[in-house]
Amino acid sequence: GQNIDQPTEMTATEGAIVQINCTYQTSGFNGLFWYQQHAGEAPTFLSYNVLDGLEEKGRFSSFLSRSKGYSYLLLKELQMKDSASYLCAVRDHDGGSQGNLIFGKGTKLSVKP
Amino acid sequence: EAQVTQNPRYLITVTGKKLTVTCSQNMNHEYMSWYRQDPGLGLRQIYYSMNVEVTDKGDVPEGYKVSRKEKRNFPLILESPSPNQTSLYFCASSFPQYFGPGTRLLVL
Numbered sequence: 001g002q003n004i005d006q007p008t009e010m011t012a013t014e015g016a017i018v019q020i021n022c023t024y025q026t027s028g029f030n031g032l033f034w035y036q037q038h039a040g041e042a043p044t045f046l047s048y049n050v051l052d053g054l055e056e057k058g059r060f061s062s063f064l065s066r067s068k069g070y071s072y073l074l075l076k077e078l079q080m081k082d083s084a085s086y087l088c089a090v091r092d093h094d095g096g097s098q099g100n101l102i103f104g105k106g107t108k109l110s111v112k113p
Numbered sequence: 114e115a116q117v118t119q120n121p122r123y124l125i126t127v128t129g130k131k132l133t134v135t136c137s138q139n140m141n142h143e144y145m146s147w148y149r150q151d152p153g154l155g156l157r158q159i160y161y162s163m164n165v166e167v168t169d170k171g172d173v174p175e176g177y178k179v180s181r182k183e184k185r186n187f188p189l190i191l192e193s194p195s196p197n198q199t200s201l202y203f204c205a206s207s208f209p210q211y212f213g214p215g216t217r218l219l220v221l
Contacts, residue, residue, distance in 0.1 A: 033209055042203060042212035043156070087156065091208065099144060099163050100171060103211070105155035 001027045004104035006088050011110045012078055020073045021109045022088035030093035034062050034073045037085045037101045115140045119204050125219045126194055134189045134216050136204030144207055145187040147179065149200040161186055196218045215216035
């Protein structure tokens with residue numbers, strides 16, 4: 001079956017570093033996305049990985065290991081505004097279907113002073 | 114301004130009364146999709162469209178229909194809504210996905 005797992009909730013301190021893990025089992029793989037979603041708002045795109053390795057974008061970095069079915073999102077220098085849900089999503093590519101995007105249930109991050 | 118718009122933003126309806134949620138994007142994107150988001154279940158894809166006249170089922174297509182007659186519009190149709198379709202709905206376009214603001218639907 002297809003499954004994406006990420007922790008339900010995490011808490012971190014302002015100024016610290018936090019790593020949000022995501023493991024996936026999908027029938028195909030055509031890229032992994034991370035989104036941020038503040039309460040009551042639409043998700044917004046953070047990062048994209050299709051090859052193994054680390055992608056860095058300012059305070060945010062994302063890592064992918066396709067052989068392990070594993071990714072993480074690293075947030076540095078945490079700010080209060082980073083309190084949000086972080087969604088991991090895998091673009092499937094099974095049997096010719098190229099558009100199926102499967103989301104994890106999201107990790108709710110609370111940043112405390 | 115580049116955006117994805119959805120209408121209505123909020124809707125209360127009754128079981129069995131057909132409704133359409135419109136979605137429009139002004140970025141000339143070929144790919145569009147619909148999701149529903151429920152507490153504890155996350156975002157689940159309902160339908161997607163790779164291009165005009167090409168649509169495919171996502172993970173939870175039952176009870177929904179879509180059409181893609183032109184590139185900018187991708188309406189979601191509930192022919193006979195039921196209470197289990199009460200949810201927050203998002204339309205999105207392109208990869209990575211640009212999401213619309215969401216439509217909160219309550220089916221009584």
